[in-house]
Amino acid sequence: MTPIAQNIAAIKAQLPAGVELVAVSKFHPVEALMEAYDAGQRIFGENRAQELAAKAPQMPADVQWHFIGHLQTNKVRLAVQHATMIQSVDSARLLALISKEAVKLGRTVDVLLQLHVAQEEAKTGFSVEELLAALTVEELQGLPGVRIRGMMAMASLTDDRQQIAREFALVKSTFDLVREEFFADEPAFDTLSMGMSDDWPIAVEHGSTHVRIGTAIFGPRQY
Numbered sequence: 001m002t003p004i005a006q007n008i009a010a011i012k013a014q015l016p017a018g019v020e021l022v023a024v025s026k027f028h029p030v031e032a033l034m035e036a037y038d039a040g041q042r043i044f045g046e047n048r049a050q051e052l053a054a055k056a057p058q059m060p061a062d063v064q065w066h067f068i069g070h071l072q073t074n075k076v077r078l079a080v081q082h083a084t085m086i087q088s089v090d091s092a093r094l095l096a097l098i099s100k101e102a103v104k105l106g107r108t109v110d111v112l113l114q115l116h117v118a119q120e121e122a123k124t125g126f127s128v129e130e131l132l133a134a135l136t137v138e139e140l141q142g143l144p145g146v147r148i149r150g151m152m153a154m155a156s157l158t159d160d161r162q163q164i165a166r167e168f169a170l171v172k173s174t175f176d177l178v179r180e181e182f183f184a185d186e187p188a189f190d191t192l193s194m195g196m197s198d199d200w201p202i203a204v205e206h207g208s209t210h211v212r213i214g215t216a217i218f219g220p221r222q223y
């Protein structure tokens with residue numbers, strides 16, 4: 001087994017059944033992704049549209065690409081062309097643009113609404129209040145070409161495990177509330193993406209269905 005295959009096997013052995021592993025492959029070469037693919041990995045996460053567009057044609061067609069970065073307006077088309085899921089929808093305007101491009105391309109894209117719960121200002125996403133307000137005025141629902149599958153979030157970058165646990169608990173309770181209030185009739189609203197290399201076990205304890213793991217699979221990124 002290659003080191004990448006070993007890392008994937010070790011993580012999968014600890015993941016509860018039903019929790020999906022998104023291998024975050026940003027900044028890593030296609031050779032590394034192929035090692036993961038050969039180990040059975042099929043879902044890959046990228047955070048830059050151009051990098052995604054460059055890698056996608058070089059990988060087998062059954063790879064599912066999840067876009068996980070802040071998506072700029074002028075990159076929406078590229079992301080929609082290549083991603084099966086856009087996890088990082090952080091505004092109603094962005095969702096409308098994704099819908100428009102998806103319709104043009106004759107596609108339906110799965111999306112997650114990104115919630116901002118971390119202390120860092122730089123992280124993007126809806127606040128809880130903003131998200132509930134947008135859903136209440138039905139700014140996000142009913143758009144063609146997009147299917148809202150759930151929510152994504154990142155915890156603060158901190159060693160304080162209690163704080164991370166509090167943030168993931170807030171995401172989970174918001175997810176449950178949103179599902180109950182706004183998506184009760186939509187069984188496809190089933191995805192809660194949270195947890196990265198350093199905090200994924202805490203995320204899984206709090207109901208994550210998709211962990212996004214880069215460093216613990218591929219090693220440090222070469223920027």
Ligand SMILES: *Cc1c(COP(=O)(O)O)cnc(C)c1O
Nearest residue numbers: 024047068196197212213214215
């Ligand atoms: C880079 C990234 C990850 C993976 O981070 P690691 O610490 O390398 O596991 C997960 N989620 C998002 C949104 C990212 O940008």
